[in-house]
Amino acid sequence: MSSSLLRTKALTLVLKETEDEKHGLRRALKAWDLVAIGIGCIIGVGIFVLPGVEAANHAGPGIILSFAIAASACACAALCYAELAAMIPVAGSAYTYGYATLGEIVAWIIGWDLILEYMVGASLVAIGWSAYLVNLLNHLLQPLGVSLPHAWCAPPWVPKGQEPGILNLPAVLIIAVLTWLLVRGIKESARVNLTMVIIKVTVILIFIGLTAWYVNPTNWTPFMPFGFKGVVTAAAIVFLAYVGFDAVSTTAEEAVNPQRDMPIGIMGSLAVATVLYVVVAAIMTGVVPYKQLNVADPVALVLNVLNMPWASVVVSVGALAGITSVLLVLLLGQPRILFAMSRDGLLPPLMSKVHERFRTPYLTTIITGSIVAVSSALTPIDVVAQLCSIGTLFAFMIVSAGVLVLRRTRSEVHRPFKAPLYPAIPILGIVLCGYLMFSLPFVTWLRFLVWLLIGLTIYAGYSFRHSKLA
Numbered sequence: 001m002s003s004s005l006l007r008t009k010a011l012t013l014v015l016k017e018t019e020d021e022k023h024g025l026r027r028a029l030k031a032w033d034l035v036a037i038g039i040g041c042i043i044g045v046g047i048f049v050l051p052g053v054e055a056a057n058h059a060g061p062g063i064i065l066s067f068a069i070a071a072s073a074c075a076c077a078a079l080c081y082a083e084l085a086a087m088i089p090v091a092g093s094a095y096t097y098g099y100a101t102l103g104e105i106v107a108w109i110i111g112w113d114l115i116l117e118y119m120v121g122a123s124l125v126a127i128g129w130s131a132y133l134v135n136l137l138n139h140l141l142q143p144l145g146v147s148l149p150h151a152w153c154a155p156p157w158v159p160k161g162q163e164p165g166i167l168n169l170p171a172v173l174i175i176a177v178l179t180w181l182l183v184r185g186i187k188e189s190a191r192v193n194l195t196m197v198i199i200k201v202t203v204i205l206i207f208i209g210l211t212a213w214y215v216n217p218t219n220w221t222p223f224m225p226f227g228f229k230g231v232v233t234a235a236a237i238v239f240l241a242y243v244g245f246d247a248v249s250t251t252a253e254e255a256v257n258p259q260r261d262m263p264i265g266i267m268g269s270l271a272v273a274t275v276l277y278v279v280v281a282a283i284m285t286g287v288v289p290y291k292q293l294n295v296a297d298p299v300a301l302v303l304n305v306l307n308m309p310w311a312s313v314v315v316s317v318g319a320l321a322g323i324t325s326v327l328l329v330l331l332l333g334q335p336r337i338l339f340a341m342s343r344d345g346l347l348p349p350l351m352s353k354v355h356e357r358f359r360t361p362y363l364t365t366i367i368t369g370s371i372v373a374v375s376s377a378l379t380p381i382d383v384v385a386q387l388c389s390i391g392t393l394f395a396f397m398i399v400s401a402g403v404l405v406l407r408r409t410r411s412e413v414h415r416p417f418k419a420p421l422y423p424a425i426p427i428l429g430i431v432l433c434g435y436l437m438f439s440l441p442f443v444t445w446l447r448f449l450v451w452l453l454i455g456l457t458i459y460a461g462y463s464f465r466h467s468k469l470a
Contacts, residue, residue, distance in 0.1 A: 004104075004464070004470070005103060005104060005105040005464075006102075006103030006104065006105065006106075007103060007104050007467075007469050008099065008100060008101065008102070008103055008104070009099045009100050009104075009107075009344070009469060010100075011088065011100055011410065011413060026185075026186060026187075026254060026359040026360075027253070027254055027255060027256050028186055028187040028190070028254060028256070029186065029187075029190060029251055029254050029255045029256060029261075030255075030256050030257075030261065031257070031260070031261040031264050031265065032194075033190045033194070034248050034251070034255060034261050034262065034264065034265025034266075035264060035265045035268045035269055036190070036193055036194045036197045037190065037193060037247060037248050037251060037265065037269075037329055037332075038245050038247070038248045038265050038266060038268065038269025038270070039197050039201070039269045039272055039273065040193045040194075040196065040197045040325035040326065040328065040329050041245075041247045041248075041269075041325070041326050041329035041330065041333075042241065042242055042245065042269050042270065042272075042273040042326075043197075043200065043201065043204070043272070043273050043276060043277075043322060043326075044125065044200070044241075044322045044323045044325060044326030044327075046067075046238060046241025046242070046273070046277050047204060047241075047276060047277060047280050047299070047322070048128060048132065048297070048298075048299050048319040048322060048323055049124070049125075049128035049131075049296055049297070049298070049323070050237070050238050050241055051063050051067075051238070051277075051280065051281045051284050051285075051293070051298060052284060052293035052294060052295055052296075052297075052298025052301065053293070053294055053295075053296070053298075054066065054234040054237055054238055055234075055281070055284065055285055055290040055293050056290055056291055056292070056293045056294035057234075057294060058226055058230040058231075058233045058234040058237070059224070059226060059230050059231045059233075059234035059235075059290075060222065060223065060224060060225040060226060060230070060285070060290045061219065061220040061221075061222075061223050061224075061285040061286075061290055062223050062224040062225075062226075062228075062230065062231040062234070063231075063234055063238070063281045063284075063285060063290075064278055064281045064282050064285070065224075065231050065235075066231050066232075066234040066235040066238055066281075067235070067238060067241075067274070067277045067278050067281055068274075068278060069231070069232065069235040069436075070235045070236075070238050070239045070241070070242060070436070071242070071270075071274040071277070071278075072432065073235075073239065073396075073428075073429065073432035073433050073435075073436060074239065074242040074245075074270065074274075074396070075270065076400065076425050076426070076428045076429035076432060077396035077397075077399060077400055077429040077433060078242075078245050078266050078267060078270050079267070079419040079420065079425050079429075080396075080399050080400045080402070080403040080419050080425065080426050080429055081094075081245060081246065081249050081266055081396075081399055082262060082263035082266045082267055082417050082419065083263075083403055083415060083417050083418055083419045084097045084249075084399060084402060084403060084406070085248070085249040085252050085258065085262035085263070085266065086258065086259045086260075086262045086263055086415065086416040086417040087406075087413065087414075087415050087416065087417075088100060088252075089252040089253060089255060089258030089259065089262065090252060090253050090340070093114065093246055093247075093249040093250040093252075093333070093336075093337060093395075094110050094114060094246070094249075094395045094396075094398050094399045094402075095107055095110050095111035095114055095337055095340055095341060096340055097398070097399055097402045098110045098111075098398050098399075098402060099344065100402075100406075101401075101402040101405045101406050101409070102398070102401065102402060102405060104346075104467060104469060105459070106398065107344075107346075108341075108346055108455065108456075108459045108463055109452065109455065109456075110394070110395060110398045111337060111340075111341045111346070112451070112452065112455030112458075112459075113391050113394050113395055113451075113452070113455075114334075114337045114391065114395055115334065115337065115338070116391040116448070116451050117246075117391030117392050117395060118247075118330050118333050118334035118337065118368075119334055119368065119371055119372055119375065120375070120391065121330050121391075121392075122175070122327055122330040122331055122334070122368075122372040122376070123171075123372050123375040123376040123379060124376075125323055125326045125327045125330060126168075126171035126172075126174060126175055126327055126372065126373075126376035127155075127168060127171055127296060127376050127379070128296050128297070128323050129170070129171065129174055129320060129323040129324060129327060130153060130168050130170040130171040130174075130296075130376075131295070131296035131297045132296075132297050132300065132316045132319040132320050132323065133170050133174075133316075133320060134148055134153045134170065135297050135300045135312070135316050136313060136316035136317065136320065139309060139312060139313050139316070140313070150163060150165055151165045151166045152165065152166060152167065152169045153165060153168060153169065153170060154166075154168060155167060155168050155377065155378050155379055156378060157378065157379065167377040167378060168376055168377045168378075169377070171373070171376035171377060172373045172376065172377050174324065174327065175327070175331070175369050175372050175373040175376065176369065176373065178324070178327055178328050178331050178369070179331060179365060179366060179368070179369030179370075181328070182328070182331055182332055182335070182360065182365045182369075183355065183358065183360055183362045183365050183366065184358055184360075185358045185359070185360060186251070186254050186332075186359075186360060189328060189332060192325075192328065193325050193328055193329065195321075196321040196322065196324055196325035196328075197322075197325055199317075199318055199321040199322070200318050200319070200321045200322030200325065201276075202318065203314065203315055203317070203318020203319070203321070203322070204276055204280065204318065204322075206311075206314065206315070206318075207280070207283075207299060207302075207303075207311075207315050207318075208279060208280065208283065210303070210306075210308065210311055211283050211287055211302060211303070211306065212283055214286075214287050214306055215282070215283060215286030215287055216286060216287065217286065219285060219286050219287070219288070219289055219290070220285060220286060225290070229439070232435075232436065232439040233439045233440065233441070235436055235439070236390075236393065236436035236437065236439045236440050237440070238277075239392055239393055239433075239436055241273075241277065242270065242273065242392075245265070245266040245267075245269055245270050246333070246392070246395060246396075247329045247330065247332065247333040248262065248265045248266050248269065249262065249266065250332070250333040250336045250337060251332070251333075251336070253336075259416035259417075260416065262417075263416075263417040280299070283302070284298055284299070284302055287302050287305065287306065288301065288302050288305050292305075297316070297319070299315050299319060300312045300315060300316050300319070303315055331365070331368060331369060331372065334364075334368045335361045335364035335365040335367075335368050336361060336364075338351050338361070338364040338367070338368070339351065339352050339361040339364050340352075342364070344467065344468055344469075345463070345466045345467045345468040345469075345470075346459070346463040346466070346467055347462075347463070350363060351363060351364050351367075390437060390440055390444050390445070390448045391448070393433045393434075393436055393437045394433075394437065394448075396429060396433045397429070397430050397433045397434060397437075399429075400425075400426040400427075400429030400430045400433070401426070401430060403419055403422075403426040404423060404426050404427070407422060407423070
């Protein structure tokens with residue numbers, strides 16, 4: 001029984017499956033497409049949503065340090081991802097790497113965890129997208145003396161002190177549009193993503209140029225009002241902002257030259273994002289006292305405080321484009337993980353069906369979009385942020401461990417890219433991500449463990465017997 005749980009999938013079999021005409025995906029992504037997908041997913045919620053919430057609740061101005069800590073842990077994991085993505089260029093990301101290195105039960109756990117990471121992350125981003133859209137439209141409608149009805153722009157369950165609504169309708173609508181786009185094709189989705197990446201980076205640079213002159217250093221005192229523990233807790237939560245390079249690895253099977261281009265996409269997008277995160281977090285907390293930043297649209301709030309309503313409108317447009325690209329990539333990554341798990345027999349075979357014309361995993365895309373729409377319509381932003389982070393951190397630990405295992409068990413396999421300073425980098429990835437996981441609130445761990453228990457029940461009842469390796 002124990003040997004069956006730890007059965008691994010041969011690398012030759014993993015790579016051969018991508019050649020299957022019926023269950024293979026179309027290779028259409030080039031190096032710049034992959035970099036843009038990474039930037040599209042990394043730079044978004046981490047700048048436009050999370051800094052304000054986490055500064056107000058956990059870190060204060062120390063949110064600047066939180067991003068730096070998260071980036072350090074992330075860099076170690078990113079190097080491990082780059083090695084495995086170039087070595088195993090197959091859909092499924094950390095799930096596929098776990099199956100080839102650590103065994104089926106570990107692969108199932110990480111696949112189930114990635115479902116939580118991507119779906120909850122997409123819900124978080126959709127909620128932030130809705131907040132910026134409402135801010136933009138209310139500014140445009142203000143001269144007419146009208147505003148959008150709050151009841152249809154907010155969930156029924158909200159943090160104490162906020163007014164509940166019926167459901168978050170704008171979030172549902174954007175998810176529906178992006179789900180339709182992703183069903184249409186990967187190349188079309190990549191083009192839309194690239195356009196939105198250019199818009200949002202331009203807007204972020206405009207924001208920096210407009211607001212850097214208004215920074216008041218006294219707002220950075222005290223720097224860590226919640227102590228260093230609060231800074232680390234915020235680092236664990238904002239870690240989800242770096243999930244973009246993980247999303248790059250889910251598209252490996254659709255890359256034209258994955259051995260060369262996957263490391264470029266992963267490491268390039270991470271470097272750009274880290275610099276922009278730290279700069280924007282410093283400006284936000286330097287212009288507005290951290291206690292006032294507990295909103296889903298803190299960038300717009302900063303400009304409103306500076307009495308720049310026109311700039312708030314411009315930034316809201318850029319934020320909408322930026323957050324849309326994040327949501328697009330998250331909704332792109334999740335179906336490919338479900339697709340890979342189904343192709344291995346761990347989920348029903350219908351979920352690995354590919355559209356005859358578009359060559360996309362259309363059924364899992366529709367399923368993902370439907371679940372995310374319901375979640376974002378009804379759930380408050382603080383709960384989904386914590387849930388997404390713990391899933392991301394766990395995935396990164398598995399990937400780092402996978403590099404350690406494969407270097408020992410399959411040292412003869414060609415590696416187009418190798419994580420430097422082995423074994424220090426993968427060990428640091430495991431230690432730092434584990435440290436951040438244990439910094440998350442107890443209730444987050446409780447929800448995470450319940451989710452894993454549900455997943456193990458499904459594995460015992462269905463996946464173990466239907467696995468193609470059985």
